[in-house]
Amino acid sequence: MKEEVERVSSLASIRLSKEEKEGLEEDMENILDWFSRLDEIETEDLEPAFHPIELKNEMREDEVEETLDEDEVFQNTENEEEGFFKGPSIG
Amino acid sequence: MSEEIKIGLETHLQLLTDSKLFCGCPTTGEDNPNSRVCPTCLGMPGARPRLNKRAVEMGIKVALALGCETPEEMNFSRKTYFYPDMPKNFQITQFSVPVGKNGEVTMELDGKEKTVRIKRVHIEEDPGKTKHVGGAVTSSDYVLVDYNRSGIPLCEIVTEPDLKSPEEARAFLRKLADIFEYLEVYDSSDEGTIRSDANVSTGGERAEVKNITGFKDTEKALRYEIRRQENLKKRGREVERETRAYDDSSGTTKSLRTKEEEADYGYIFEPDLTKIEIRSDWKERLGEEIPELPHEKKKRYVKEHGLSKEMAAAICSDFDLAKCFEALAKEKDTKLVGNILSGPVKKVLNYNEIRFKESELNREKLRKVVEMVESDEITERNAEMIIRDIAVEDKDPEKVKEEKGFGKVTGDKLEGTVEEVVKANKEAVKDYKQGKDEALNHLVGQIMKKSGGNADPQDARKLLMERIEE
Amino acid sequence: MSAREFIRSEVDHEKFKEELEAGTEKLRELDLIRSLGYETNDGKLNGLPFALKDAICSKDDPTYAGSKILEGYKPPFDSTVARRIKEKGGAIFAKTHQDEFGFGTASITCAFGTPKNPWDEERCCGGSSGGAAGLTAALDLPHISLGESTGGSISEPAAFSGVVGLTPTYGVVSRYGLINFANSLDKIGPMARNVGDVALGLEVISGKDKKDQTTVESEGNYTEVLNKDISGMKIGLPKQYFDIAEEGVSEAVMEAVDVMEDLGAEVKKVELEMTEAALPTYYIIAPSEASTNLAKYCGMRYGMEEEPEGDFRKYFSKIRGEGFGEEAKRRVMLGTYTRMAGYRDKYYLKALKVRRKIINDFKKAFKEVDVLAAPTAPMVAPKIKEVKKMDPVELYKLDKLTAPVNLAGMPQLNVPCGFHNDMPVGLHLLGDHFDEKKILKAGHSYEKKRGELDYPEV
Ligand SMILES: [Mg+2]
Numbered sequence A: 001m002k003e004e005v006e007r008v009s010s011l012a013s014i015r016l017s018k019e020e021k022e023g024l025e026e027d028m029e030n031i032l033d034w035f036s037r038l039d040e041i042e043t044e045d046l047e048p049a050f051h052p053i054e055l056k057n058e059m060r061e062d063e064v065e066e067t068l069d070e071d072e073v074f075q076n077t078e079n080e081e082e083g084f085f086k087g088p089s090i091g
Numbered sequence B: 001m002s003e004e005i006k007i008g009l010e011t012h013l014q015l016l017t018d019s020k021l022f023c024g025c026p027t028t029g030e031d032n033p034n035s036r037v038c039p040t041c042l043g044m045p046g047a048r049p050r051l052n053k054r055a056v057e058m059g060i061k062v063a064l065a066l067g068c069e070t071p072e073e074m075n076f077s078r079k080t081y082f083y084p085d086m087p088k089n090f091q092i093t094q095f096s097v098p099v100g101k102n103g104e105v106t107m108e109l110d111g112k113e114k115t116v117r118i119k120r121v122h123i124e125e126d127p128g129k130t131k132h133v134g135g136a137v138t139s140s141d142y143v144l145v146d147y148n149r150s151g152i153p154l155c156e157i158v159t160e161p162d163l164k165s166p167e168e169a170r171a172f173l174r175k176l177a178d179i180f181e182y183l184e185v186y187d188s189s190d191e192g193t194i195r196s197d198a199n200v201s202t203g204g205e206r207a208e209v210k211n212i213t214g215f216k217d218t219e220k221a222l223r224y225e226i227r228r229q230e231n232l233k234k235r236g237r238e239v240e241r242e243t244r245a246y247d248d249s250s251g252t253t254k255s256l257r258t259k260e261e262e263a264d265y266g267y268i269f270e271p272d273l274t275k276i277e278i279r280s281d282w283k284e285r286l287g288e289e290i291p292e293l294p295h296e297k298k299k300r301y302v303k304e305h306g307l308s309k310e311m312a313a314a315i316c317s318d319f320d321l322a323k324c325f326e327a328l329a330k331e332k333d334t335k336l337v338g339n340i341l342s343g344p345v346k347k348v349l350n351y352n353e354i355r356f357k358e359s360e361l362n363r364e365k366l367r368k369v370v371e372m373v374e375s376d377e378i379t380e381r382n383a384e385m386i387i388r389d390i391a392v393e394d395k396d397p398e399k400v401k402e403e404k405g406f407g408k409v410t411g412d413k414l415e416g417t418v419e420e421v422v423k424a425n426k427e428a429v430k431d432y433k434q435g436k437d438e439a440l441n442h443l444v445g446q447i448m449k450k451s452g453g454n455a456d457p458q459d460a461r462k463l464l465m466e467r468i469e470e
Numbered sequence C: 001m002s003a004r005e006f007i008r009s010e011v012d013h014e015k016f017k018e019e020l021e022a023g024t025e026k027l028r029e030l031d032l033i034r035s036l037g038y039e040t041n042d043g044k045l046n047g048l049p050f051a052l053k054d055a056i057c058s059k060d061d062p063t064y065a066g067s068k069i070l071e072g073y074k075p076p077f078d079s080t081v082a083r084r085i086k087e088k089g090g091a092i093f094a095k096t097h098q099d100e101f102g103f104g105t106a107s108i109t110c111a112f113g114t115p116k117n118p119w120d121e122e123r124c125c126g127g128s129s130g131g132a133a134g135l136t137a138a139l140d141l142p143h144i145s146l147g148e149s150t151g152g153s154i155s156e157p158a159a160f161s162g163v164v165g166l167t168p169t170y171g172v173v174s175r176y177g178l179i180n181f182a183n184s185l186d187k188i189g190p191m192a193r194n195v196g197d198v199a200l201g202l203e204v205i206s207g208k209d210k211k212d213q214t215t216v217e218s219e220g221n222y223t224e225v226l227n228k229d230i231s232g233m234k235i236g237l238p239k240q241y242f243d244i245a246e247e248g249v250s251e252a253v254m255e256a257v258d259v260m261e262d263l264g265a266e267v268k269k270v271e272l273e274m275t276e277a278a279l280p281t282y283y284i285i286a287p288s289e290a291s292t293n294l295a296k297y298c299g300m301r302y303g304m305e306e307e308p309e310g311d312f313r314k315y316f317s318k319i320r321g322e323g324f325g326e327e328a329k330r331r332v333m334l335g336t337y338t339r340m341a342g343y344r345d346k347y348y349l350k351a352l353k354v355r356r357k358i359i360n361d362f363k364k365a366f367k368e369v370d371v372l373a374a375p376t377a378p379m380v381a382p383k384i385k386e387v388k389k390m391d392p393v394e395l396y397k398l399d400k401l402t403a404p405v406n407l408a409g410m411p412q413l414n415v416p417c418g419f420h421n422d423m424p425v426g427l428h429l430l431g432d433h434f435d436e437k438k439i440l441k442a443g444h445s446y447e448k449k450r451g452e453l454d455y456p457e458v
């Protein structure tokens, strides 16, 4: 599970401490083991249920709607520069 | 280049909707950064995607036009990966059931037909745009992001690795853009809206080259990548399976990540959208809206209008030019219209790297030009000079003709010039009479020069021969 | 007070303001709410006060979904439910504390304090809408509290806190402006001290919404079924549920069932064979979706942030490592795992197929009966310090009786039905898709017969 935790934390982009990783190794092992109970359930001809109710063909017309004002766009961040959002570099 | 070259393209074309794929923000308009955004395309917590019906219809049309199978029911998925230009850090795209599968595109290259298999067609959203501050892509201090592009609808076309050279790849993209334009789902005037990732192998492992924009750069990036792989092999080294990025400023590709670091997109079904059933009546209606496509049109022009294959191809590669041709061909001599549109018009457009609709040309202006040629007021060569002018500036062709002093030299005036030339070039006349055919060309050239290019070379030759035979 | 009376009654704004102010300190001490002040709106509801779960956005009001990573966030837009409340003349007066992003069954994972149960402050309120349930139990003023349920987060805290909680059919209430936990499961629903008020709450917030393409047209007029009798109504008792619950809990529920039988309902036993499979199914689907929803929190645009420097992978993973709590990290890790290329079929897709089987299981039962009656939770509200000692799988088991019906997206109503160990027990009424009216009718009939509940003085 150690390798998996490493890989998943990188895919999920979460930095974890050594203790957190160790805890998660154990937790995930237990939980995944518990999930394996589903293996016994026969699901051969069943369609996956993406939603609990039948939903189909919900679409909107191609119409332009209102956009946010500039102050609303940036009201939740300090990281603004000349109308752009500032972000980390693509190293 | 190696026989074993295999290129597969994943090409993104922007669909021409008014509003974005999943929100009502406009796709065009104000250019200030982050001026066309809302909670949805900024990925704010609690906001949701709402699927644009027109974008779906455009996707279905593309799939049908490329001869794809369309599913009875399709859905959208979340493709998760982290990137500063991705507001949700996942992209809504199609995964297990795309709008089209197993189609093909037939194109022509150096007079030969070539069919490229289309693996899949799908609809997805575009991320935002990043600007790198304090350095190049990989060495900048931070990035500035504009999300105006975030959520713009894209149609992605994935080919099988059927392309054999950079030239073929470029021709394929041109053809694809033409088809999209015919469907009126795409505006090809901005090359920046055609973006490809290319899978390239030269016999060994394949490398994926990401982020190539436009036709020319595709050819350039592929040339570079093929050369890079062949150089590696020459030095006895293996090509690695990896993802590389194209850097348009240097025209080179750089390694982004190796196979081991490859992303795992963890696709899940997009639970904020419903499945889309493509009912047969809907599909039929959309099918009926598909116009005659470039290759069909080309065949018809050859058959119906008697154009040569090359002329027909030249006209059909620009939808608006083809529309203009069809209108003028009804009123005027088809051959002449075909000559002018496939010749001087196409040449001028290519020279300026613009499409017909971006030029100042239109049906009325070209009708005048055709009329002037028809009534012997100007030569076809003059016509080209005029078109050169009126293509880039909104000018009246008659006025240009006068300004330039064009007016076809015919009748007495031309006879007079012929007489002058014959008298002044006795040696050449003698040579011709003794069987030296090139001498005649020289004499025609002299006549053209004297008449300031306003004589018809055909006419001049005829008169000249008559005069000499006397 | 029934809903009808509620609509007619004048909310005494001055009194509400005064008493809310006087009580706010205590409500904060119990870690139940973040107060927004009280501003009335014109309209039919005459300023009826609403409290929103912290995951429900209201324009320019602090909305954190219980997470440090969203601390300070003020959405620039109203959720559809908030908009409907305002347009109809209701007033939003508080955000209630909850488990971080809804990840919990006891509200012990909230970044802003652990809500304490007004019946016994050592005990939890349940989760994840713990603050919402606790507030309603503590605040003796007319109000409706909106919660949100993914796997039981309205019913279970309502049961633990002794209040009424309604989870509507998936799609009946718009999720626009709800900070997502798991989109195919999330449902906003009302909580209050009586069935009439939750029926009114649902009337206010339900209805198809252009901004959420998973919403459906619903019947509305939920209050019209109140005061109708339930004679001839077929009530099913799922055997498995009573087996799972503690004896004292099952007994209290059976007493309520007896009352309904006296009122003319026909009671019969039914089998729900998929009950055991529901919990692992839920704990695969919900984190799979949640882990994609939480990807957006990365230190850009909103929420926790620093001066963005260096490589984005480093910056994002640092912010996310610091901003998410322990349970959020666990679920993001799990959910990322269950949808990875090699495991997607085994976990994610498999769970979606089992979910189909669970829906079919309920559909079969609803061919035989109108509603199902069962214990809401297997036990009464546990002590906070005991909950904190539980390992994840043990803790997840608190959802055991609510996960199946939530996976099926069917409506559920918790009605307090007595006590066990001096703590409230909940009767859970489950209905088929869109059968909100049936469970409201059953719940209201029972409640009238049961009589007023003595809420603790807070
Ligand atoms: Mg793509």
Ligand SMILES: [Zn+2]
Pocket (backbone or CB within 6 Å): B020, B023, B024, B025, B036, B037, B038, B039, B040, B041, B042, B151
């Ligand atoms: Zn938008």
